[in-house]
Amino acid sequence: MSFISYFIDGIRLGSVYSIIALGYTMVYGIAKMLNFAHGDVIMVGGFVIFTVMSTWGLSPVFAVLLAIILCTVLGVSIERIAYRPLRKAPSLAVLITAIGVSYLLQNLALIIFGANTKSFTSVISVPSLKLAGGKLSISGETLVTIISCIVLMIALTLFVKRSKTGRAMIAVSEDKDAAVLMGVNVNKTIAITFAIGSALAAIASVLQFSSIPSISSTSGAMPGIKAFVAAVFGGIGSIPGAMIGGILLGIIEILGRRYISMELSDAIVFLILIIVLLVKPTGILGKKHHEKV
Amino acid sequence: MLEVKDLQVYYGVIQAIKGISFNVNEGEIIALIGANGAGKTTILHTITGLISPKQGEILYEGTDLRKAPAHKIVSMGLAHVPEGRRVFSQLTVYENLLMGSYTRSDKNEISDTLQHVFKRFPRLEERRGQMAGTLSGGEQQMLAMGRALMSKPKIILMDEPSMGLSPILVEEVFDIIKSINKSGTTVLLVEQNAKKALSIAHRAYVLETGKIVLEGDAKELMNDESVKKAYLGE
Numbered sequence: 001m002s003f004i005s006y007f008i009d010g011i012r013l014g015s016v017y018s019i020i021a022l023g024y025t026m027v028y029g030i031a032k033m034l035n036f037a038h039g040d041v042i043m044v045g046g047f048v049i050f051t052v053m054s055t056w057g058l059s060p061v062f063a064v065l066l067a068i069i070l071c072t073v074l075g076v077s078i079e080r081i082a083y084r085p086l087r088k089a090p091s092l093a094v095l096i097t098a099i100g101v102s103y104l105l106q107n108l109a110l111i112i113f114g115a116n117t118k119s120f121t122s123v124i125s126v127p128s129l130k131l132a133g134g135k136l137s138i139s140g141e142t143l144v145t146i147i148s149c150i151v152l153m154i155a156l157t158l159f160v161k162r163s164k165t166g167r168a169m170i171a172v173s174e175d176k177d178a179a180v181l182m183g184v185n186v187n188k189t190i191a192i193t194f195a196i197g198s199a200l201a202a203i204a205s206v207l208q209f210s211s212i213p214s215i216s217s218t219s220g221a222m223p224g225i226k227a228f229v230a231a232v233f234g235g236i237g238s239i240p241g242a243m244i245g246g247i248l249l250g251i252i253e254i255l256g257r258r259y260i261s262m263e264l265s266d267a268i269v270f271l272i273l274i275i276v277l278l279v280k281p282t283g284i285l286g287k288k289h290h291e292k293v
Numbered sequence: 294m295l296e297v298k299d300l301q302v303y304y305g306v307i308q309a310i311k312g313i314s315f316n317v318n319e320g321e322i323i324a325l326i327g328a329n330g331a332g333k334t335t336i337l338h339t340i341t342g343l344i345s346p347k348q349g350e351i352l353y354e355g356t357d358l359r360k361a362p363a364h365k366i367v368s369m370g371l372a373h374v375p376e377g378r379r380v381f382s383q384l385t386v387y388e389n390l391l392m393g394s395y396t397r398s399d400k401n402e403i404s405d406t407l408q409h410v411f412k413r414f415p416r417l418e419e420r421r422g423q424m425a426g427t428l429s430g431g432e433q434q435m436l437a438m439g440r441a442l443m444s445k446p447k448i449i450l451m452d453e454p455s456m457g458l459s460p461i462l463v464e465e466v467f468d469i470i471k472s473i474n475k476s477g478t479t480v481l482l483v484e485q486n487a488k489k490a491l492s493i494a495h496r497a498y499v500l501e502t503g504k505i506v507l508e509g510d511a512k513e514l515m516n517d518e519s520v521k522k523a524y525l526g527e
Binding site: 164174175177179182185 | 393
């Protein structure tokens, strides 16, 4: 039974990675940039929830809603202020800027909230599910995380495939100029992508900090980087790739931690990135680029 | 309808378009012909706002297109079929056509236009659910033209529509351009296939390294000795 419960815990962690990885992969697909500040948006979401619940003593629903709104505004603002002026700049300049934004957010959090790790009260109050006569127990956090992940994936897939804005996103990701010729406002489409990615990051922060109830200014960095690995693992730019990559990575990390080594679990995650890049540089569902003339 | 005055375009320090002026009247097919690198594609890209000119005016029905953002131009009635088709390979044929009507909102009118496009290109209707990336070159060209028609343009800019197509398909494509024009849409056609372009155009401009070297009635240009020698291979 312990293997199954580790496995389920892996799916829980993987669900969080998937939701974060979606933000990376969508932004990469459409703006062709790696937004390394994405992980820190999760940290900001965490501090918003912490402030609303622990400092102000308000309800978790309000905390979650405020986190989603503020993270969305933050993501769109970062894009508008830091990335949009660099639209035609070399990709290295954009990358360095993203790293700069990441450190800026971390240090702002450090100034505002201090260096001490804050402990969290879980936002999610769902009773745990007992299976197999009480031998297998799945926590409420795990249930909510996995169900949220499934619902978000379905909603996002439908949005991208069925809506006009979703089609415009695919068009921009494939050929910006051709999309402009159709009348698509590329800047607006990129801003919408950042808004969606950041809202997802806020939801990920709710799920992440409910399971790991402590937060500091660097709390977003590690899950952010691992979600990036998940996105690359699944094939960066691919939405189903981010989902599969995230889930697999979560399972590998938890099982690695239990059965191989507690200390090496992070190393195993990054080792996998290296192996994937060596064997299949485009990731599991990565697209090969070839055009018909 | 469309008037280009003293257009100058630079790529860095290199001047690609060296002061070009031409005009397109309503109902015409105008051909811009010339060899590779003459600047034909650059002109079309400048008109639809993908490139900014250094100097010159682009007047479309009296308004200066230079002041309009690129994504607003299609809703003004100006559609562009880019070189190399540039269909969205990850979208289906039907979704590509919907992208063509992106700036329109009336669902009934859009579905009317879609029926017109399907009537003109029956092949597209047969393949409406197929990914555009899996179409043949000829079908992709039809899709690119159909997609442009979905915006109900008053003028359509076509960049090398015959490129890479078999002779039979080239014939078909030019017939379609003619019939699009007959149904009331003005056409600005850029082509390397000068013979075919001149055969359907009303007037034409001959470009050489960023300048217009000849202009006039298409039939007359076809009989012009220098044009025959340089572009028609006679």
